[in-house]
Amino acid sequence: MKCILIVALLGVSMCHLADSKLVRGEVPADKTFLSKQREVLKLLNKVHEPNRFKVQAELGRSYDPTKYLSKYKDPLPVKTLVKQYASGQLLPRGQVFTLFNEKDRQQMITIFESLFFAEDWDTFLRTACYARDRVNEGQFVYALSVAVLHREDTRGLVLPPAYEIYPHMFVNSEVIHAAYKAKMRQQPAVIRMNFTGTIRNPEQRVAYLGEDVGMNSHHSHWHMDFPFWWKQDEYGVPKDRQGELFYHMHHQLIARFDLERLSNDLPFVEPLYWEDKIVDGFYPQTTYRVGGEFPSRPDNFEFQDLENIKVKDMVDYTRRIREAISQQAVITKTGEYVYLNDTNGINTLGSIVEPSYDSKHPEYYGALHNYGHIMLGQITDPKGKFNMQPGVMEHFETATRDPAFFRLHKYIDNLFKMHKDLLPPYTRDELNFPGVTIEEVSVDELTTYLEDFDIDLLNALDDTQELKDVEIKARVRRLNHSPFTVSIKVNSDSAATAAVRVFLGPKVDWFGQEIPLNEKRLYVIEIDKFVAKRKAPACVNKGTTVVQRKSSESSVTIPDRETTKDLVKRVDDAMQGKTTFMVNKDVRHCGYPDRLLLPKGKRDGMPFSLFVVVTDFDKEKVNDVPSDYDYGGSISYCGALSGYKYPDSKPMGFPFDRQIDADHFITSNMYQKEVTITFKGDE
Numbered sequence: 001m002k003c004i005l006i007v008a009l010l011g012v013s014m015c016h017l018a019d020s021k022l023v024r025g026e027v028p029a030d031k032t033f034l035s036k037q038r039e040v041l042k043l044l045n046k047v048h049e050p051n052r053f054k055v056q057a058e059l060g061r062s063y064d065p066t067k068y069l070s071k072y073k074d075p076l077p078v079k080t081l082v083k084q085y086a087s088g089q090l091l092p093r094g095q096v097f098t099l100f101n102e103k104d105r106q107q108m109i110t111i112f113e114s115l116f117f118a119e120d121w122d123t124f125l126r127t128a129c130y131a132r133d134r135v136n137e138g139q140f141v142y143a144l145s146v147a148v149l150h151r152e153d154t155r156g157l158v159l160p161p162a163y164e165i166y167p168h169m170f171v172n173s174e175v176i177h178a179a180y181k182a183k184m185r186q187q188p189a190v191i192r193m194n195f196t197g198t199i200r201n202p203e204q205r206v207a208y209l210g211e212d213v214g215m216n217s218h219h220s221h222w223h224m225d226f227p228f229w230w231k232q233d234e235y236g237v238p239k240d241r242q243g244e245l246f247y248h249m250h251h252q253l254i255a256r257f258d259l260e261r262l263s264n265d266l267p268f269v270e271p272l273y274w275e276d277k278i279v280d281g282f283y284p285q286t287t288y289r290v291g292g293e294f295p296s297r298p299d300n301f302e303f304q305d306l307e308n309i310k311v312k313d314m315v316d317y318t319r320r321i322r323e324a325i326s327q328q329a330v331i332t333k334t335g336e337y338v339y340l341n342d343t344n345g346i347n348t349l350g351s352i353v354e355p356s357y358d359s360k361h362p363e364y365y366g367a368l369h370n371y372g373h374i375m376l377g378q379i380t381d382p383k384g385k386f387n388m389q390p391g392v393m394e395h396f397e398t399a400t401r402d403p404a405f406f407r408l409h410k411y412i413d414n415l416f417k418m419h420k421d422l423l424p425p426y427t428r429d430e431l432n433f434p435g436v437t438i439e440e441v442s443v444d445e446l447t448t449y450l451e452d453f454d455i456d457l458l459n460a461l462d463d464t465q466e467l468k469d470v471e472i473k474a475r476v477r478r479l480n481h482s483p484f485t486v487s488i489k490v491n492s493d494s495a496a497t498a499a500v501r502v503f504l505g506p507k508v509d510w511f512g513q514e515i516p517l518n519e520k521r522l523y524v525i526e527i528d529k530f531v532a533k534r535k536a537p538a539c540v541n542k543g544t545t546v547v548q549r550k551s552s553e554s555s556v557t558i559p560d561r562e563t564t565k566d567l568v569k570r571v572d573d574a575m576q577g578k579t580t581f582m583v584n585k586d587v588r589h590c591g592y593p594d595r596l597l598l599p600k601g602k603r604d605g606m607p608f609s610l611f612v613v614v615t616d617f618d619k620e621k622v623n624d625v626p627s628d629y630d631y632g633g634s635i636s637y638c639g640a641l642s643g644y645k646y647p648d649s650k651p652m653g654f655p656f657d658r659q660i661d662a663d664h665f666i667t668s669n670m671y672q673k674e675v676t677i678t679f680k681g682d683e
């Protein structure tokens with residue numbers, strides 16, 4: 001007992017010396033924090049209408065940024081913003097903003113930089129109020145969100161869930177129509193939302209995943225935490241292993257989609273190809289707030305040349321990327337080679353494929369992923385003849401609704417696989433943890449069910465101040481699972497710190513055939529990754545430790561987001577001194593929903609393979625923080641935001657990211673076990 005205590009104390013005090021940014025867990029918010037939180041919530045209230053809060057509105061009206069240029073670390077963006085506004089160049093309010101439109105994105109970046117470079121909170125707030133009623137609301141919400149997520153003086157502020165800021169992106173047209181009716185009658189209403197499509201479309205069986213608001217929220221927040229346009233050096237906020245995370249997070253999304261498909265008797269998703277037909281069409285049944293429906297795509301549609309992006313370009317980019325992969329080197333703008341044959345290769349490749357601002361040669365390797373989104377988004381109006389709105393693929397909030405999202409990403413993932421397959425399989429030394437044996441792993445019964453969830457639609461509905469707000473909600477079905485605990489019995493012959501990775505993979509494929517390990521690895525999902533202290537033999541005589549971990553603690557997931565209404569109330573109560581508002585400075589909005597941690601499974605039970613891998617954390621640790629520091633809770637897919645590096649040096653997805661020789665894979669520090677997931681509940 002004593003011995004553990006000493007270890008823990010040492011860890012904490014050491015890191016206090018090393019790092020002042022470290023705030024562990026929740027602390028009570030002070031007045032300053034509460035007032036910032038309140039201001040941000042006001043800024044994001046009913047963004048389609050002029051700011052209702054008089055003080056903010058007045059602040060914005062009277063503020064002239066050009067008089068305070070010395071208050072910006074870089075005054076150029078805010079100068080540009082003012083100039084663009086004055087000359088009417090900005091995207092008007094009310095129009096659809098998509099990040100994939102180059103011009104609209106550049107404007108959004110100017111707004112973001114104006115906010116981000118504001119020297120202090122006051123200047124930030126004034127700039128935000130200035131922009132709130134002048135710039136396009138889509139650009140505003142995006143720029144403000146990314147700024148809040150990255151400024152030091154806004155750390156820990158909670159943003160309202162995106163599905164409450166602009167519910168149009170998340171619920172379908174019928175719901176919006178019904179909501180308007182209810183609002184006009186001033187009657188509270190709960191409107192049942194159905195998933196897109198009909199039973200005659202097999203893809204509809206997995207619509208509950210692609211249309212899950214938590215899943216969409218995770219995806220859009222991942223892209224806010226790791227924007228592809230992020231200028232690491234200029235902003236002074238590095239994005240550690242951004243290219244690799246792009247690969248890993250999306251790979252996990254596809255693998256999870258595939259397990260969900262298997263649970264619903266659908267085969268694994270097939271990649272798409274630029275010159276082939278896209279067999280499955282998509283009818284989103286979703287409407288923009290103004291400007292009409294999201295465009296739909298009939299079955300068997302082919303990719304079309306757009307004004308600026310040709311199908312042939314996509315083929316060329318792909319060929320060059322494949323060439324780089326087989327040569328294990330990419331060529332830079334200046335003609336040098338950057339090798340891909342080490343653990344950093346995937347990061348280089350990821351930033352080329354997405355591409356992020358770090359792409360070594362965007363002219364040569366193009367923008368495979370981003371253009372893929374655009375090609376799919378504009379497929380039904382490639383020449384802009386009908387002035388159609390952007391498709392669901394052109395917003396990270398809506399992209400996963402379209403099954404083509406997973407097909408595009410499978411295609412991209414196969415390129416990453418091609419690269420990983422050229423790296424040598426892990427050696428026994430790399431896999432092993434000498435002196436450590438997992439003796440047993442046990443898990444509670446794994447069960448899933450569907451439940452109702454209500455989305456607050458208040459923000460979606462235009463109204464006037466005179467019209468009273470009535471409760472109008474959309475009720476959706478969503479997947480959930482019973483909480484479970486994984487218990488791992490580890491035997492060790494010395495004291496050290498262990499990194500524990502928990503994975504789940506399919507056992508049999510769509511045909512019911514057992515999947516060989518080297519193929520299974522492609523569909524293995526990460527359930528958790530955490531650090532457990534092993535007790536020293538001096539403390540525990542027998543050297544056996546049982547590590548227990550709850551599903552709710554998973555570093556893949558975050559819990560349900562708090563509703564704006566509850567958040568506002570909590571802040572108001574705390575400001576009046578009625579309650580204490582607890583704040584976690586590392587709060588993450590990015591994170592797979594806890595509810596979706598497990599795939600649905602089947603009514604009569606579906607077998608899966610559970611893997612637990614224990615390795616030596618001291619050999620892979622990267623940051624000088626206590627080993628159980630949780631970086632806001634969802635590091636696995638979302639990395640570390642607060643200026644830290646990704647916490648372990650192993651390749652993401654280790655040890656399933658490389659080819660496996662099944663006969664020489666499972667070492668004593670690994671454990672494999674069959675588990676069953678049973679779907680219990682109503683459809």
Ligand SMILES: *[C@@H]1O[C@H](CO)[C@@H](O)[C@H](O)[C@H]1NC(C)=O
Pocket residue numbers: 174175178191192193194
């Ligand atoms: C959803 O489907 C049910 C049953 O088919 C139907 O009664 C209901 O009106 C639908 N909801 C909406 C919002 O269209």
Ligand SMILES: *[C@@H]1O[C@H](CO)[C@@H](O)[C@H](O)[C@H]1NC(C)=O
Pocket residue numbers: 339341342
């Ligand atoms: C990668 O390839 C280069 C060029 O062939 C070689 O010099 C280097 O040693 C290789 N690195 C690894 C880790 O294999």
Ligand SMILES: [Cu+2]
Pocket residue numbers: 219223250396
């Ligand atoms: Cu994405």
